[in-house]
Amino acid sequence: MNSFFELAFTRRSIRKFEDKDIPKEDIEHFVRIAASAPSGCNSQCWRFIAVWDKDVIGKLETAVMKKIADILNSGGKEISPTYLLSKKKMATFFTKAPVVIAVFMTGYKYYDPVFISALKNLGYDDEGIMKLFSNYDLLSVGAAIQNLLLAVHEKGYGACWMSEPAIAGEEINRILGIPVEQRFISLIPVGIPSYTPRNKKMKDFGEVFSIIP
Numbered sequence: 001m002n003s004f005f006e007l008a009f010t011r012r013s014i015r016k017f018e019d020k021d022i023p024k025e026d027i028e029h030f031v032r033i034a035a036s037a038p039s040g041c042n043s044q045c046w047r048f049i050a051v052w053d054k055d056v057i058g059k060l061e062t063a064v065m066k067k068i069a070d071i072l073n074s075g076g077k078e079i080s081p082t083y084l085l086s087k088k089k090m091a092t093f094f095t096k097a098p099v100v101i102a103v104f105m106t107g108y109k110y111y112d113p114v115f116i117s118a119l120k121n122l123g124y125d126d127e128g129i130m131k132l133f134s135n136y137d138l139l140s141v142g143a144a145i146q147n148l149l150l151a152v153h154e155k156g157y158g159a160c161w162m163s164e165p166a167i168a169g170e171e172i173n174r175i176l177g178i179p180v181e182q183r184f185i186s187l188i189p190v191g192i193p194s195y196t197p198r199n200k201k202m203k204d205f206g207e208v209f210s211i212i213p
């Protein structure tokens with residue numbers, strides 16, 4: 001990769017992988033880069049678990065599929081087998097990667113207790129305060145995940161950021177032995193890409209950027 005520009009512009013979500021393993025040192029390298037991301041109040045409110053064990057990955061798949069079935073069945077509507085099959089494919093392709101990284105959000109502490117106390121006096125609860133601060137805990141985990149994706153791409157591997165499995169978040173915490181206070185955020189399957197993704201449609205740049213001179 002010649003430049004950061006090229007790295008960022010050529011990174012794509014990869015959803016199919018070759019049947020080849022990835023060395024543990026490479027995964028450790030990616031997570032080190034992820035964990036160097038900026039975070040609100042330097043809280044570094046992330047935790048990563050890399051899973052190679054196919055039995056454990058299978059349990060994650062079962063948990064996600066069960067949750068999808070529960071949600072669909074609760075609607076009382078007939079769901080077509082074609083829809084179910086494509087839903088399963090989209091929600092559980094992580095099982096096809098040699099390694100899956102689970103990302104959790106851990107605790108944070110805002111640097112200014114005086115301000116927090118004033119906000120609480122105004123009636124904000126912890127969730128309301130986080131929302132007021134643009135959910136900087138989640139933003140921080142997002143920054144770490146993007147670092148990770150770029151590091152993966154730089155080494156010639158592929159990955160996909162998957163937040164859909166979060167529908168089974170608590171179950172995933174249980175399977176991986178992580179306390180539920182550390183909220184599950186995303187799964188990231190990583191492997192050698194087995195295809196080249198099609199070009200993606202981009203919004204017109206003028207739609208996303210403007211200048212106030």
Ligand SMILES: Cc1cc2nc3c(=O)[nH]c(=O)nc-3n(C[C@H](O)[C@H](O)[C@H](O)COP(=O)(O)O)c2cc1C
Binds near residue numbers: 014161162164165200
């Ligand atoms: C927060 C977030 C959550 C995502 N969750 C999923 C997911 O659950 N399943 C999936 O297949 N892709 C998921 N993606 C990947 C997006 O679909 C993908 O980034 C988007 O279509 C743009 O394509 P690109 O990554 O190839 O540039 C997610 C991406 C982000 C940033």
